[in-house]
Amino acid sequence: MSVLVATSQDGKQTTIRVKGRFDFSTHQEFRGAYEHAPATTTVFVVDLREASYLDSSALGMLLLLRDHAGGDTAQVKIINCNPDVRKILTISNFEQLFTIQ
Numbered sequence: 001m002s003v004l005v006a007t008s009q010d011g012k013q014t015t016i017r018v019k020g021r022f023d024f025s026t027h028q029e030f031r032g033a034y035e036h037a038p039a040t041t042t043v044f045v046v047d048l049r050e051a052s053y054l055d056s057s058a059l060g061m062l063l064l065l066r067d068h069a070g071g072d073t074a075q076v077k078i079i080n081c082n083p084d085v086r087k088i089l090t091i092s093n094f095e096q097l098f099t100i101q
Helices: 024-035 056-069 083-091
Strands: 003-007 013-022 043-054 075-079
Touching: 003 024, 013 024, 013 056, 024 056, 043 056, 043 083, 056 075
Parallel strands: 013 043, 043 075
Antiparallel strands: 003 013
């Protein structure tokens, strides 16, 4: 499994870890991760520490997560990006839409 999910004990934060390639092959797993998160989730964290690759379909999946989480009022954090992934996110202006740490 390349997508792992963990929810905080209070149910307010769901963390989605992506391992390996973050591309269209992870679409169903990634979508299921946020769609099955508890209704009490107010913060989504996408941990890309183990993501080795990110393509345009992954960018689209992140946008779908943002929409699911509330659009402009969503709290979605992208954390632990390697330099290559961070560069893609920066070029795509995702810093305007997400908190990137």
